[in-house]
Amino acid sequence: MNKDHAALAADFNKDEARVDWHDETLWFVRAKRDRAAAQVPDWEVLRETASRIKDNVLSNLSEYLRRFEAEATRNGIVVHWAADAAEHNEIVLSILRNHQVDRMVKSKSMLTEECQLNEFLHANGVEVVDTDLGERVVQLAEEPPSHIVLPCIHWKKEEIGELFHQHLGTPKGNADPQFLTHAARLHLREKFLTRRAALTGVNFAVAETGEFVVCTNEGNADMGAHLADVHIACMGIEKLVPERRHLGVFLRLLTRSATGQPITTYSSHFRKPRPGQEMHIVLVDNGRSTHLGRKDFRNSLKCIRCAACFNTCPVYRRSGGHSYHTAVAGPIGSILSPNLDLKKYSDLPFASTLCGSCSNVCPVKIDIHEQLYKWRQVIVQEGNAPAGKTAAMKTMSWVLSNPGVYHKAGRMGRWFMLNVPFTVKNRFNAWFHQRELPDAPKQSFGDWYKKNRKHG
Amino acid sequence: MRVGLFIPCYVDQFYPQVGIATLELLEKSGCEVVYPPNQTCCGQPMANSGFEHLTKDCTALFVKNFAEFDYIVSPSGSCVLHIKEHAHENGGLHDKIFELVEFLTDVLKITAVDASFPYRVGLHQSCHGQRGLHLAQMTELMAPPFSKPMQLLNMVKDIQLIELDRKDECCGFGGTFCVTEEAVSVKMGKDRVADHLKHCAEYITGSDMSCLMHMEGILKRQGSAVRVKHIAEILNNNHE
Numbered sequence: 152m153n154k155d156h157a158a159l160a161a162d163f164n165k166d167e168a169r170v171d172w173h174d175e176t177l178w179f180v181r182a183k184r185d186r187a188a189a190q191v192p193d194w195e196v197l198r199e200t201a202s203r204i205k206d207n208v209l210s211n212l213s214e215y216l217r218r219f220e221a222e223a224t225r226n227g228i229v230v231h232w233a234a235d236a237a238e239h240n241e242i243v244l245s246i247l248r249n250h251q252v253d254r255m256v257k258s259k260s261m262l263t264e265e266c267q268l269n270e271f272l273h274a275n276g277v278e279v280v281d282t283d284l285g286e287r288v289v290q291l292a293e294e295p296p297s298h299i300v301l302p303c304i305h306w307k308k309e310e311i312g313e314l315f316h317q318h319l320g321t322p323k324g325n326a327d328p329q330f331l332t333h334a335a336r337l338h339l340r341e342k343f344l345t346r347r348a349a350l351t352g353v354n355f356a357v358a359e360t361g362e363f364v365v366c367t368n369e370g371n372a373d374m375g376a377h378l379a380d381v382h383i384a385c386m387g388i389e390k391l392v393p394e395r396r397h398l399g400v401f402l403r404l405l406t407r408s409a410t411g412q413p414i415t416t417y418s419s420h421f422r423k424p425r426p427g428q429e430m431h432i433v434l435v436d437n438g439r440s441t442h443l444g445r446k447d448f449r450n451s452l453k454c455i456r457c458a459a460c461f462n463t464c465p466v467y468r469r470s471g472g473h474s475y476h477t478a479v480a481g482p483i484g485s486i487l488s489p490n491l492d493l494k495k496y497s498d499l500p501f502a503s504t505l506c507g508s509c510s511n512v513c514p515v516k517i518d519i520h521e522q523l524y525k526w527r528q529v530i531v532q533e534g535n536a537p538a539g540k541t542a543a544m545k546t547m548s549w550v551l552s553n554p555g556v557y558h559k560a561g562r563m564g565r566w567f568m569l570n571v572p573f574t575v576k577n578r579f580n581a582w583f584h585q586r587e588l589p590d591a592p593k594q595s596f597g598d599w600y601k602k603n604r605k606h607g
Numbered sequence: 608m609r610v611g612l613f614i615p616c617y618v619d620q621f622y623p624q625v626g627i628a629t630l631e632l633l634e635k636s637g638c639e640v641v642y643p644p645n646q647t648c649c650g651q652p653m654a655n656s657g658f659e660h661l662t663k664d665c666t667a668l669f670v671k672n673f674a675e676f677d678y679i680v681s682p683s684g685s686c687v688l689h690i691k692e693h694a695h696e697n698g699g700l701h702d703k704i705f706e707l708v709e710f711l712t713d714v715l716k717i718t719a720v721d722a723s724f725p726y727r728v729g730l731h732q733s734c735h736g737q738r739g740l741h742l743a744q745m746t747e748l749m750a751p752p753f754s755k756p757m758q759l760l761n762m763v764k765d766i767q768l769i770e771l772d773r774k775d776e777c778c779g780f781g782g783t784f785c786v787t788e789e790a791v792s793v794k795m796g797k798d799r800v801a802d803h804l805k806h807c808a809e810y811i812t813g814s815d816m817s818c819l820m821h822m823e824g825i826l827k828r829q830g831s832a833v834r835v836k837h838i839a840e841i842l843n844n845n846h847e
Contacts, residue, residue, distance in 0.1 A: 161790035170794060178773070185746065194749040463747065465777045469794045502788060504781030504795075505655065507738035511747030524655065524693070531657035544658040551616070551653075552664030554645035581789035586796070586824030589621045596619045596626030600642045604630075 160470035183411025222361025236266035260352030297472025349375030353386035611676035684736025733815035
């Protein structure tokens with residue numbers, strides 16, 4: 152059986168100094184987000200506005216999608232519809248085959264991670280080079296990104312130096328970030344110049360105009376798309392905004408929430424192919440329609456993938472992105488993934504203390520921690536709870552609903568000590584590995600009250 | 608006013624002194640306080656584990672015990688939040704149930720306490736009280752600061768309240784999370800404790816004993832002399 156979040160997190164925690172470093176690195180980003188947000192007057196109004204625009208989008212999604220398709224087609228873009236990941240991957244492959252292309256550059260797209268496009272294309276003889284620096288690092292290391300905005304945040308610069316030494320031939324022991332970035336630029340420049348197809352993600356698509364916006368800090372999406380004969384843009388169907396003017400709301404929120412920058416270095420609008428170029432858009436459902444039909448969970452489709460919830464999450468910072476074993480990790484991943492595969496991701500809604508910090512930083516006000524709670528109910532109702540846990544909960548429910556039983560059990564030696572999972576004092580119990588329990592007092596509060604107050 | 612005192616099960620069993628301090632504080636403030644003897648638990652441990660559907664009897668018992676009172680007060684934000692938000696058949700108790708701190712500041716509107724606590728004290732802001740019941744402003748929001756527990760602690764003579772690097776980070780207790788995600792839970796607790804130690808706290812206080820129990824467990828295992836104390840004990844002038 153594959154390891155669950157708790158087991159993977161325990162592995163991550165074997166190196167405590169590294170956990171501290173990971174936590175501090177991401178907390179720094181959270182603090183930067185706080186400073187950036189504080190500089191915007193009416194930040195909370197901006198969040199509320201974004202949330203409501205997305206409410207409108209989700210309530211009229213089919214209409215906006217048809218409008219977008221019509222406008223994009225009018226602009227000369229070829230629009231494709233993919234019901235699921237497999238269809239999406241097939242569409243991309245067929246476009247590449249039509250152009251006899253077997254090498255492609257790709258800028259950051261979490262959707263293609265979700266669809267496992269790289270693996271699929273590789274199996275079909277197409278080489279994909281990720282051009283986002285962080286993505287390239289994890290690609291060279293043959294592992295998935297651990298964070299949707301900062302894909303290699305779990306890598307230290309010395310380790311990247313070693314990785315580049317092995318793959319790009321940089322001098323051993325050189326871990327200077329500027330030097331390594333320059334080496335990556337030279338390496339990627341050759342790819343940009345020689346690849347005829349480029350795939351990008353989409354941050355926002357505008358129904359009114361049929362254009363789409365791609366936000367990057369490195370300009371790698373632009374470099375790829377502008378040089379390529381074929382530009383393929385892949386987007387989840389929820390990425391729409393109704394009108395171009397709404398972009399102002401989202402572009403102000405996105406990067407401040409993500410990294411604490413006022414805006415991404417490049418916020419590029421793509422509206423039509425340049426003469427001689429082909430431009431394709433693949434609109435992907437992959438479970439989103441189902442999700443839209445889940446009343447309690449649909450508003451998680453508002454997500455603009457800023458990862459503010461990752462950076463603020465005290466669990467994510469101390470368990471690392473790979474512990475979530477899914478393309479989109481962190482709190483938002485924990486409420487999106489169960490929709491894709493309830494059984495496989497049934498551990499994720501439990502990888503939280505329900506502290507609520509995620510919901511507060513979310514720029515589109517998704518009630519993330521409430522949805523984590525609600526997914527727990529669904530997971531149990533659909534029979535995905537361990538049998539032992541279910542039995543224990545039933546016993547607990549019975550005792551706690553029967554005061555006579557509860558008090559008798561308490562008098563017989565602190566019912567809690569015997570029955571509440573974390574209070575059993577032995578070396579097999581998780582509480583006691585690294586914590587002590589309070590000494591059991593001579594009498595409970597109830598006993599004291601009986602002796603000391605007339606009502607008792 | 609007749610107040611029904613709701614003492615969470617683990618406080619009843621492990622921290623009777625917190626129940627006593629809460630009771631005495633409310634009595635001193637002029638409330639007629641009754642502790643219904645048949646109370647057990649709010650049902651939160653089950654609900655947060657995904658078994659909300661098994662809490663109906665628990666909630667019914669709660670309503671039976673507390674329906675008669677003008678107010679229900681409890682020294683735990685987490686349990687109060689559960690009754691308000693997840694005990695769906697709570698018979699309209701929603702508006703009558705208060706966490707102790709907010710009851711003191713918002714209902715009784717107390718302006719003074721007869722207490723002195725000459726120590727360096729760090730306040731642990733428990734998440735359910737803070738983000739759930741809005742006992743204090745949340746650092747994520749761009750909104751004016753306020754803190755009801757700080758408002759009360761500032762009434763205590765000679766207390767030295769310390770600043771923390773991370774004002775409102777979760778301690779990692781999280782109910783059954785503390786055992787199901789033991790590694791992360793403990794690491795979160797250690798980090799929270801370290802913030803208080805870095806700023807030379809002699810005591811860590813807060814309004815949820817569950818978080819304090821978790822941090823106390825870590826402090827004790829570390830052999831630290833730093834102790835935890837529920838805010839009710841400090842406000843009630845209980846030094847030991």
